[in-house]
């Protein structure tokens with residue numbers, strides 16, 4: 047459905063209402079009342095007042111985002127009532143609202159009266175002068191109301207984005223409303239009282255649930271992100287924070303939203319779609335008393351994520367966990383080993399469930415079996431990604447397997463990819479028939495009926511039986527009335543047919559689109575049956591089985607459960623027409639056919655499986671990567687004395703040199719992409735990210751600290767993300783796992799991930815040493831950049847004392863100081879020489895860039911420089 051506002055008057059009301067708040071900072075109650083009224087006004091005007099234009103939308107995508115402005119202001123929907131009638135209706139409702147609010151908020155009579163008069167006047171005024179505000183959508187209205195910048199109102203508009211100001215803390219009893227965390231949650235809520243929090247960006251969206259209830263929902267964008275690093279306890283921290291009563295994590299772990307998009311693909315609406323949404327009126331009333339977060343550990347390693355974040359959520363707080371780099375790298379390799387094992391399990395299960403999967407497809411798409419195309423089919427095909435959960439649910443056990451997506455992705459891609467624009471375009475009706483055909487075609491190919499080939503293979507293991515296909519053009523069947531008739535004839539008794547018992551009649555679609563037949567041919571058996579039929583125009587044949595040289599028709603079977611129209615004839619012809627290369631063995635056809643059975647048994651074609659992953663041996667893959675990176679970095683650091691000169695080099699210059707060289711010689715990719723060593727180079731990654739996100743917005747946490755002393759780490763985390771401290775009832779691994787299972791039930795299955803893994807074997811000592819040596823300089827750089835020490839693997843002697851003593855007290859300032867010092871050093875050098883430092887990629891040049899970056903905090907608005915960054919592929923699932 048598409049929601050459009052025909053009046054655009056709500057913002058005016060908001061403005062007027064805001065003036066009813068007494069001068070000075072309004073109390074929460076007053077603000078809440080105003081907010082409530084605004085919301086109700088909005089609802090009344092949109093729905094009751096007839097300002098709401100509800101139009102069917104052709105795209106459920108729009109419906110999900112719920113924000114497509116109806117720029118044309120299309121006709122249709124309800125006509126607005128007269129302004130006075132609307133205002134009268136509103137006044138009546140307003141009284142009811144006021145009475146309710148007065149009781150719950152403890153407002154005095156004069157406050158109520160003041161609000162009532164202001165609101166009523168505002169409504170009358172607004173309705174008399176139909177708004178000249180541009181918006182014609184909920185989103186637009188919200189934006190416009192945001193523009194008013196009304197203090198105390200929960201909506202505001204900032205930097206061109208539609209936002210909801212969500213983190214101010216309401217009284218405890220209201221918070222309990224918005225997040226039911228049970229007794230623990232409520233205890234924590236009490237801790238929330240106090241000063242208001244930071245505003246959060248957010249957007250309105252309309253969900254199906256909200257739509258059904260005739261409401262809107264608000265989803266806030268995250269104010270914090272667990273951005274790294276992989277295998278460092280990011281999921282544990284997610285599970286812990288999810289327990290915090292004022293924290294709400296994204297609906298999925300690892301959104302990968304920022305890591306592969308170009309900046310102009312980044313928009314609030316699609317990001318917001320990943321976060322829990324809540325009733326808009328409640329949200330505004332209760333001021334969304336929580337902060338929202340997500341966790342995508344790849345972000346830090348990505349070359350795009352921080353830049354993209356800066357564009358969309360520039361104030362976001364990052365939490366970055368880091369772990370001993372050797373352990374981290376090995377942990378990731380071990381995860382891949384498990385993943386590949388799980389893939390094997392899935393491939394074993396697939397043939398066993400093939401029937402069920404195909405049946406589910408037919409159940410979800412009854413028109414595959416000749417029924418009329420239903421609404422739900424239309425909707426599934428216009429949103430092909432909905433296929434996976436729908437099919438998964440239907441298929442039961444196998445649909446819950448972690449690798450299920452890998453089965454569905456080829457179908458989804460095919461359906462999406464094959465649909466021409468006219469099908470996908472949102473304002474044209476979906477060509478469901480065509481989409482269905484695409485889907486069906488793929489299902490038939492990937493879940494074919496077991497043909498007689500399998501049986502023949504068992505009966506005659508000596509011969510090579512092949513599977514081929516024969517397709518009957520629809521027109522032929524349609525034109526030849528006798529063909530359809532033949533289908534309905536009883537099978538000959540020798541094939542199990544009883545006189546008078548009609549054969550199974552294939553679905554209408556078979557006739558319309560042509561039936562597919564599986565052809566069993568024995569190698570070396572030439573039959574010109576194929577040729578004969580081809581000449582007659584009845585069939586097209588799959589080349590595999592039916593080339594002139596080798597293809598002979600032994601038998602064929604109708605694909606959708608009916609017998610071939612003339613199986614007996616084929617058998618006969620197979621014998622008769624194969625004299626050149628021998629004769630068919632004496633096949634007991636009834637047994638062969640019978641093995642297939644009336645319902646048909648399907649199998650699974652492995653080529654239809656997405657991403658058959660392989661895992662390379664740990665030593666070879668990691669050593670190769672080290673060699674590659676060494677080569678890359680030695681180039682970068684040639685001016686600084688090569689990789690070994692890194693320790694002594696100026697940190698800013700070295701970091702910049704590495705960063706820019708990496709863009710040229712190493713293609714960072716998401717997924718488990720055999721980049722174990724790079725992802726353990728925290729210095730380089732941190733440097734890149736800190737170009738876009740200020741140091742004081744990033745908190746680096748050592749993984750072991752989170753595990754060993756959470757009571758020290760978590761208060762700092764809470765402070766960093768802006769929630770009150772909270773005593774978790776338990777921080778044991780079991781409690782964390784229980785929370786994760788609740789929130790992300792299939793995370794463990796899906797990724798090969800474990801909260802704590804038991805490795806089959808440890809990393810070879812020599813390899814561990816080689817990695818440790820290779821990353822040592824980067825680790826020092828990391829310590830210097832962050833002003834922190836991390837275990838014994840990232841300490842820089844030059845700031846060790848400070849780091850040990852001062853800890854992470856003001857690392858942002860330390861960091862900035864370095865930049866400022868460098869900037870002034872450069873400025874002086876320039877003055878002294880009367881010209882800038884020349885040469886490209888020199889230490890001085892790089893330092894200058896670095897200093898300039900420090901001096902100019904404006905977000906870079908261009909794409910990364912190197913092409914190597916451009917092809918990071920979209921992640922298809924959590925990785």
Ligand SMILES: Nc1ncnc2c1ncn2[C@@H]1O[C@H](COP(=O)(O)OS(=O)(=O)O)[C@@H](OP(=O)(O)O)[C@H]1O
Nearest residue numbers: 276277278279280281282343377752753801802803
């Ligand atoms: N409480 C706590 N604190 C700190 N670290 C912990 C905690 N619990 C688990 N772990 C470690 O987390 C490792 C998995 O990391 P991630 O969840 O970040 O992995 S992933 O990137 O999401 O795949 C996992 O690594 P492996 O055991 O090597 O698999 C654990 O060592």
